[in-house]
Amino acid sequence: MWQTLVFGILNGALYGMIALGIALVFGIMKYLNVAHGSLIIVGAYGSLFLFRWGVDPFATIPVILVALFLGGAILFLSLFKRLIQFPEETKIKNSLLIGFGLMLVLDNLATFLWTGDERSITPSYSGITFQIFGLRLPLIGLSGGFLALLLISFLHLFLSRTYFGKAVRAVSQDHEAASLTGIDVSRTFLISFAISVGLAAIPSVLIGLQSFSPTAGIQWFNKGIIVVMLSGIGNIYGVFPAGLFLGIIEALSVFLFGAAYREVTGLVVFVLILILFPKGILGSRAD
Amino acid sequence: MNVAKKFWIPICVAAISASVPLLTKSEYFINLLVMLFLYVILSQSWNLQGGINGQISLGHSAFFGIGALITRMLWMSKIPILLAIIGGGLSSILLAGVVGIPCLRMKRGYFPIGTLGLAIIAQITVGNILPVPGSLPSEYIVGYSLSSRYYLALFVAILSILVAYFVVRSRTGWALVAIRDDEEAAEAVGIKTFRFKVKALLISSFIAGLGGGVFAYHQVSYYYQSPFELSWSFLPTLTTFIGGLGTILGPILGSVCFLALNELFAFTLGEIHLVIFGFTFIMIVLFFPGGLMSIPHRFESSSAMRRIWGKRSRSIP
DSSP states (O other): OHHHHHHHHHHHHHHHHHHHHHHHHHHHHOOOOTTHHHHHHHHHHHHHHHHHTTOOGGGHHHHHHHHHHHHHHHHHHHTGGGGTTSOHHHHHHHHHHHHHHHHHHHHHHHHHHHOSOOBOOOOTTTTOEEEETTEEEEHHHHHHHHHHHHHHHHHHHHHHHSHHHHHHHHHHHOHHHHHHTTOOHHHHHHHHHHHHHHHTHHHHHHHHHSOBOGGGHHHHHHHHHHHHHHHOTTOGGGHHHHHHHHHHHHHHHHHHHOGGGHHHHHHHHHHHHHHHOTTOSSOOOOO | OHHHHHTHHHHHHHHHHHHHHHHOOOHHHHHHHHHHHHHHHHHHHHIIIIIISOOOOSOHHHHHHHHHHHHHHHHHTTOOHHHHHHHHHHHHHHHIIIIIHHHTTSOGGGHHHHHHHHHHHHHHHHHHHOOSEEEOOHHHHHTOOHHHHHHHHHHHHHHHHHHHHHHHHSHHHHHHHHHHHOHHHHHHTTOOHHHHHHHHHHHHHHHHHHHHHHHHHHOSEEETTGGGSTHHHHHHHHHHHHHOTTOSHHHHHHHHHHHHHHHHHHHHHTTHHHHHHHHHHHHHHHHOTTOTTHHHHHTOOOHHHHHHHOSOOOOOO
């Protein structure tokens, strides 16, 4: 029981990180980037590639981060930029459709380049676990949790202490008013989108250390979007606790109904939230 | 006479389609057409909700799957196939009523993602409960005739097209289009938006369920979860967008393109053909929101062309 909870919390940290990227774009720009999961998988392949060249997986994070950041910027400029002027509802719908097409492209490109086999990055320390109070704590899971804390505090400092962060928050509250005060909304969108894709680097290495295949992107996106809905749209600080919450729910459901329905539990919660609380349950301060 | 004059092209196409099994013995070709009809059924069903009513659903695989599952179950328990298929369609309506109607309460932007969630739930649940492949018993295989599958698929495809045609031309159709274009305005002029959205959902799910029934009748052996796979949700989305959202001919055109590209390139190019398809899809969403159907309008066509393409092709907002 306690052991499942521990794994649930460690998984939850990963979900939280995936959701951060989605929440940043969704909360600020009302873009729903369905391809986020596929971008994570692409990052995982990049990490695997570098690992085979003898680079430590955790050392690949900065490289993948920069590559995904640039990739995100290119994607925004070429595809998503056109949606800026639409009203919110159309923005969500059309970005979702574009993301869906992008997902199709990325998944099948990945299948073409690296075949459909399931792969994983296996450094020498992948099996190490610690024993505390009779609970097993895997080294990689712990470092994932640590990275998640690092990421959330970085993002917090970025959004609360920098001028650009202030602009991002202003745009997320009211982008017309923000543009009237002289904030370049289009540039803010570009950088937020690129950061959101760049943030996928950490989950992509952590997922790489578990196992991944070209079509796994949508599953990870699902986890992310469930967490975003749990935390409430536009509430970036709620994302991480919501991630842990999902991890714990999943762990409990494994305990109660067996591992086969792990995915279903999260999705049922998700659909119920969408129907009953369209604004999220952990309290949203936005709109 | 008037009807024959107005609809001679569709009638000719239907007549030619009906005579295909008499003209050719090529099983490959007939199977291909059955797949095409399946795509048309699904796309028309999807278009009723996604194109005409603007409720983009990614949950159609659940309706398709439940139709296939129930039809197969009923048919295996010695119920005549036609009744079994109607049972499949009804079960699909039931599913739509139980889980789909609550989904309509979601904010519109979240509808696709919520229905996607439902589709995944359905797939995993069925995969867990029935992890076995459902093969036909031997007495069914002995009596297997491809042409009866073909005619059933053709019949359901024509039915789906007719339903779409009459819905579009009815008061309901106007209401659905009004809701798509501006829900608040539609509410303001007195359209009961929720009721019409439910109507679109139920009709659409019924056709999808019939499509599932055709699938169950056609396939000799498949995993029970395979008609629940998400690709059955993605496929009608792709074909309808590429063909032309909200038109009758668009989904048919899109299905033909999808199938043709699939057959031509799936073996030579492998996954790359889906990459091309995804890319085309993005380009259409960005630059041609009316799909292939909107292209003739761009080159101001002759009145005859316009008659074939129909006047109802409107671009999405």
